[in-house]
Amino acid sequence: MDNxxxxxxxxIANYTAKDISLKxxxxxxxxxxxDNKNKATFNSYVTIYKxxxxxxxxxxxxxxxxxNSIVTKLNNTEKFTVDSKKAKxxxxxxxxxxxxxxxxxFVAGFLYINKTxxxxxxxxxxxxxxVQEPILPGTDKAILTLANGTSVALEKGENYxxxxxxxxxxxxxxxxxxxxxIAFNYLTVPRGGQFFVQLADGTKVWLNSDSKLKYPENFxxxxxxxxxxxxxxxxxxVSPSTDHKGARFKVLSKYQDIxxxxxEFNVKAYTDEDKIYxxxxxxxxxxxxENVKSxxxxxxxxxxxxxxxxxxxxxxxxxxxxSWKKGLFTFKRESLKQIMKTLSRWYNVDxxxxxxxxxxxxxxxxxxxxxxIEEVLTLxxxxxxxxxxxxxxxxxxxx
Amino acid sequence: MNxxxxxxxxxxxxxxxxxxxxLFDMFYMPLCVYSLKFSDSYDFSEDxxxxxxxxxxxxxxxxxxxxxxxxxxxxAVKNNTLQALKxxxxxxxxxxxxxxxxxxLEEKENDIEAIEKAQKKLLQEIEALPEKSKxxxxxxxxxxxxxxxxxxQLGVTVNTVKTHxxxxxxxxxxxxxxxxxxxxx
Numbered sequence: 001m002d003n004x005x006x007x008x009x010x011x012i013a014n015y016t017a018k019d020i021s022l023k024x025x026x027x028x029x030x031x032x033x034x035d036n037k038n039k040a041t042f043n044s045y046v047t048i049y050k051x052x053x054x055x056x057x058x059x060x061x062x063x064x065x066x067x068n069s070i071v072t073k074l075n076n077t078e079k080f081t082v083d084s085k086k087a088k089x090x091x092x093x094x095x096x097x098x099x100x101x102x103x104x105x106f107v108a109g110f111l112y113i114n115k116t117x118x119x120x121x122x123x124x125x126x127x128x129x130x131v132q133e134p135i136l137p138g139t140d141k142a143i144l145t146l147a148n149g150t151s152v153a154l155e156k157g158e159n160y161x162x163x164x165x166x167x168x169x170x171x172x173x174x175x176x177x178x179x180x181x182i183a184f185n186y187l188t189v190p191r192g193g194q195f196f197v198q199l200a201d202g203t204k205v206w207l208n209s210d211s212k213l214k215y216p217e218n219f220x221x222x223x224x225x226x227x228x229x230x231x232x233x234x235x236x237x238v239s240p241s242t243d244h245k246g247a248r249f250k251v252l253s254k255y256q257d258i259x260x261x262x263x264e265f266n267v268k269a270y271t272d273e274d275k276i277y278x279x280x281x282x283x284x285x286x287x288x289x290e291n292v293k294s295x296x297x298x299x300x301x302x303x304x305x306x307x308x309x310x311x312x313x314x315x316x317x318x319x320x321x322x323s324w325k326k327g328l329f330t331f332k333r334e335s336l337k338q339i340m341k342t343l344s345r346w347y348n349v350d351x352x353x354x355x356x357x358x359x360x361x362x363x364x365x366x367x368x369x370x371x372x373i374e375e376v377l378t379l380x381x382x383x384x385x386x387x388x389x390x391x392x393x394x395x396x397x398x399x
Numbered sequence: 400m401n402x403x404x405x406x407x408x409x410x411x412x413x414x415x416x417x418x419x420x421x422l423f424d425m426f427y428m429p430l431c432v433y434s435l436k437f438s439d440s441y442d443f444s445e446d447x448x449x450x451x452x453x454x455x456x457x458x459x460x461x462x463x464x465x466x467x468x469x470x471x472x473x474x475a476v477k478n479n480t481l482q483a484l485k486x487x488x489x490x491x492x493x494x495x496x497x498x499x500x501x502x503x504l505e506e507k508e509n510d511i512e513a514i515e516k517a518q519k520k521l522l523q524e525i526e527a528l529p530e531k532s533k534x535x536x537x538x539x540x541x542x543x544x545x546x547x548x549x550x551x552q553l554g555v556t557v558n559t560v561k562t563h564x565x566x567x568x569x570x571x572x573x574x575x576x577x578x579x580x581x582x583x584x
Binding site for chain 2: 006009010012013014016017018019044045048049050051052053054055056057058059061063066067069070073074317332333364
């Protein structure tokens with residue numbers, strides 16, 4: 001009898017742990033349906049499980065993050081290349097001002113303390129006055145390198161036109177051309193930048209900070225279309241093969257190739273990270289690494305590592321992974337080290353952890369890429385996990 | 400409807416952004432906890448509730464709500480949670496989940512003090528579990544880890560993990576007044 005009880009308890013445990021076989025599940029259902037007492041017993045265990053979860057949730061949840069996420073989502077529904085955002089921004093302006101007011105006051109206070117200290121020290125040592133240049137969020141900018149080696153800086157307000165390419169400084173568009181000559185261009189986005197390019201076949205590519213793309217000025221009809229993500233992160237919206245006489249589209253990166261027919265996906269292949277992350281939004285892609293092919297379904301992410309080793313594929317939160325393209329940072333339980341890496345690319349700063357233990361603390365939250373780095377850091381600081389941060393030139397010190 | 404809610408709704412109707420923050424402060428946590436009763440994931444439930452707030456502001460839902468905003472919010476969270484769960488590849492426990500759901504009461508105005516007290520007691524009891532049971536319980540319930548993952552982490556067999564976990568459940572059920580937990584909220 002006691003054994004039976006023990007056995008049922010195990011089944012209930014397996015149910016709450018979501019690790020239960022179909023056979024066990026049927027057995028548990030039968031037992032529950034035997035009488036109301038069993039049902040009540042089952043329910044009391046489930047209650048313990050649920051209440052423990054809730055209590056822990058209430059204890060650990062940071063509503064300030066949640067509020068910031070909501071405000072950020074209100075302000076950002078457009079792609080970062082679309083400027084219809086302006087009207088929207090005005091409507092919400094007062095609202096956002098209110099939302100960040102608390103953090104700004106805090107930053108102001110902090111900087112003030114910092115400044116007075118600095119000034120005092122300066123008076124002691126030298127007559128120079130230290131002025132901290134503000135650290136600005138990134139903007140649309142890139143360097144275009146043409147086949148002949150010439151480089152052109154693309155930046156807001158700078159128009160550039162040549163052959164089949166045209167840029168208003170915020171994006172670069174290649175029109176289809178019948179030229180037989182295959183000439184490769186490079187588009188390099190620096191830290192603190194982002195850029196949009198439409199290739200000659202109509203494929204759209206969003207490039208994140210610190211990224212470099214190699215592609216031909218035009219594609220040969222019916223032949224495989226090949227581009228290379230030399231490093232960094234890019235989001236591809238590939239023009240379908242059916243529009244190009246069946247020509248497939250290939251993205252090469254440091255140690256993997258991706259082949260598609262027409263689809264949307266994101267590739268992250270930074271030089272200072274040892275993994276490549278390929279995330280499929282819709283359609284189908286195949287990924288090849290050392291002659292081994294893997295296929296991705298929408299919502300899945302493949303992680304590849306240099307050298308021998310399997311490609312791991314898992315379902316992830318796609319919206320979070322590609323939110324950079326919509327002007328957001330979305331961190332889902334990421335280590336502070338990883339978060340600071342992402343921020344450092346966008347704000348073009350270096351980050352130093354004075355206390356190494358802090359690198360592994362996990363945070364989650366959504367930030368608007370237009371927020372200043374101080375606002376983002378202050379929100380993180382307000383969780384009390386980090387004691388303080390200091391900005392010294394282009395370096396952020398975290399303690 | 401309670402006075403404070405009425406006052407927030409009135410200010411919302413005048414498009415006062417501060418009222419929106421007040422609405423958030425008042426309802427965010429209780430709504431997340433309510434959603435958690437149906438779902439099993441913190442991130443999932445927080446997303447549901449955050450999206451609801453975004454919709455309320457963007458679509459000016461507050462202009463349309465008749466009657467109590469509280470019951471509107473809780474109903475919306477329940478519907479959205481169940482709908483999103485259906486879309487999500489949910490493990491197929493439908494019959495048992497229905498049993499569990501039948502015990503979930505419609506949200507009512509709660510005795511917050513009593514709830515906080517019960518939660519504190521529950522967390523204390525978890526801390527008071529024997530070391531291994533505690534570790535296993537926390538990994539499975541609070542971090543959503545699978546038996547296999549916990550086994551790997553602790554360097555023990557899956558069976559040992561299962562045993563520790565059922566023991567923890569049993570111990571907690573003994574030391575807590577489950578009836579209170581059940582009826583409280």
